[in-house]
Amino acid sequence: MSETMTYDPVTGAHLKEWGHRPGKQFPELLARANAMRAEGYGLVKIRMELDGEIPAVPPTLDLRAPGAVAFHETIEAQDADEEDNVTKVRETMTELMRTPTIEAGAIMPDACPAGPVGTIPVGGVAAARNAIHPGMHSADICCSVMITDLGHADPKAVLDAAQAVTHFGPGGRPQGKRFTVSLALLDAFRANPFLDSPKALRMAQEHMGTQGDGNHFLFVGRSRKTGRTAIVTHHGSRGPGAVLYKSGMIAAEQFRKQLSPQTPKQNAWIPADSEEGANYWAALQLIRKWTKANHNAIHQATVDAVGAEVGDRFWNEHNFVFRRGDLFYHGKGATPAWDGYAADATGLTLIPLNMAEPVLVVRGKDAAKGLGFSPHGAGRNYSRSEHRRRMGSVTPEQMLMAETQGLDVRFHAGGVDASELPSSYKKADSVVRQIKAHGLAEIEDYIDPYGCIMAGDVPPFWKTRPNKGRRA
Incomplete structure (x- = not known):
């Protein structure tokens, strides 16, 4: 081949088009791809060579059946207004507990609805495994x-x-x-x-x-x-938290489409063990x-x-995500009440x-x-x-x-x-x-x-x- 021939480089856009998901492996993949490109390999050959690096797509997670995961109640109704409020809180909490990541929930005495049915209520707690749900701490992080x-x-x-x-x-x-x-x-x-x-x-x-x-x-x-x-x-x-929330919801939505399309958008999550999850958790601590x-x-x-x-x-914060053991506790208008919840x-x-x-x-x-x-x-x-x-x-x-x-x-x-x-x-x-x-x-x-x-x-x-x- 002529030494003067040049080839357009392989870019991240190529990798994404071929099915690779952005992450810490991207620089190494690009380096390998462009080394092959420099040797004169075509894009089809390079794509075939890298196909084995695409991680297997996990099976999508369906919503759980209503009532499959119960939640605790520490709320009592005293009059007709409170009865109506508790009924609405139960309805939205029952739907929330269908989220595939949620393993436990609770509602506090001050609970009240905060959005469409299935949205975590104010005064709600949801414990998730390997998942951070930006919508469950909302914009007011x-x-x-x-x-x-x-x-x-x-x-x-x-x-x-x-x-x-x-x-x-x-x-x-x-x-x-x-x-x-x-x-x-x-x-x-x-x-x-x-x-x-x-x-x-x-x-x-x-x-x-x-x-x-x-x-x-x-x-x-x-x-x-x-x-x-x-x-x-x-x-x-304030503003910094609102910016983080918006970015977090965008990232969570990308995962939702891949992992659990049935899950309502407000309950999308970022896997905690992903690179995005580690970065989001670190961002939450900086906002704190x-x-x-x-x-x-x-x-x-x-x-x-x-x-x-x-x-x-x-x-103390009362609208945040707390890690306890191997679960992430999302307190939406709920105060942590255990020793050492934070340093x-x-x-x-x-x-x-x-x-x-x-x-x-x-x-x-x-x-x-x-x-x-x-x-x-x-x-x-x-x-x-x-x-x-x-x-x-x-x-x-x-x-x-x-x-x-x-x-x-x-x-x-x-x-x-x-x-x-x-x-x-x-x-x-x-x-x-x-x-x-x-x-x-x-x-x-x-x-x-x-x-x-x-x-x-x-x-x-x-x-x-x-x-x-x-x-x-």
Whole structure:
């Protein structure tokens, strides 16, 4: 053959077209293929040579029969609304348990539906073998709570200071008002294929020190046991977590089509023992670090602004994936309640109820009926829109005054969000009673409310953005 002849190289697109799945073996396959190409072999011959390297396609997994895998219940209905809610939770949980990877499940006292039938409910726990289900932690990855003991600081001064330093609502902090993000953490993002994107890195910096909207809050109260002031924050991983969730769902969908086409898209999974699974698990841990740093940033800025004495500080996530033995436990709005669930676990966790009720400081009891979890809050019996409908002619301001009398409740955006008022949630005393009745956790302290800050009622972004460029 002429030494001057050249051949187009074999690319990853060729390998995928021939049936190879991207992975750590790709570089070696490409090297071999292009070595043959350089020797003058045609694409057909190279394809035949590499056919033996294509891994066998595993048989697809069918959905299990309804009821084949049971789930535990630690929830009780007290009235017609709760009965309807529990019925819907059971329906969606029964369908969820048909997922081929799921081996156990549980619902907490605060459970409520969170999507189409078959979607894990808020207050739901699902244990999967060799599978991480991004849809079961949802976009608000690592939604969590942190508490800092501020000694005998004046609660009003603390709330004033917190209001001046925190950030609620959509988007992030503008240039010049951003909090510092660890360079080591950003480097770790860059080293992870799920987080190494300009958007994830930008949001990791812009969203540090922000709390978002919805039911996220900043709460100030006093310990019933010591009389000391405490601050509690509630938020998730904001933009970086949402980016990871989207990438995770794309990866899971690719596996779903191959492994279990019958499984609903929201329950798709990434095999934990795959390269993608290892990378996704590592990405979840990085998002956890970012979220903890986000809480710390808000707490420390408040401490610095008010000049408070700092005591204990601890936190816990209640919307995450936890590995225990050889199973992956997906807690969707459920608090881990076993010792050592994470390296920084203290044995104490937090369960907020509503803005007019105490935040519970509890010690988990690793109840088998709860798969080792406790509830994450009070939950809802019906939707936000249904709550607004039931308000009738009562204004949000009137409802706020009636339900939070004596408390300093603030909405960062100004407008009162009625769907976050106490009447929108389950009765706190009922949730507490069920925690005790089912042995899910032992209450060690109550942080009685002084006041809190919520995001507030903000018009959707599409109502306030400029008309320029808007599609008809």
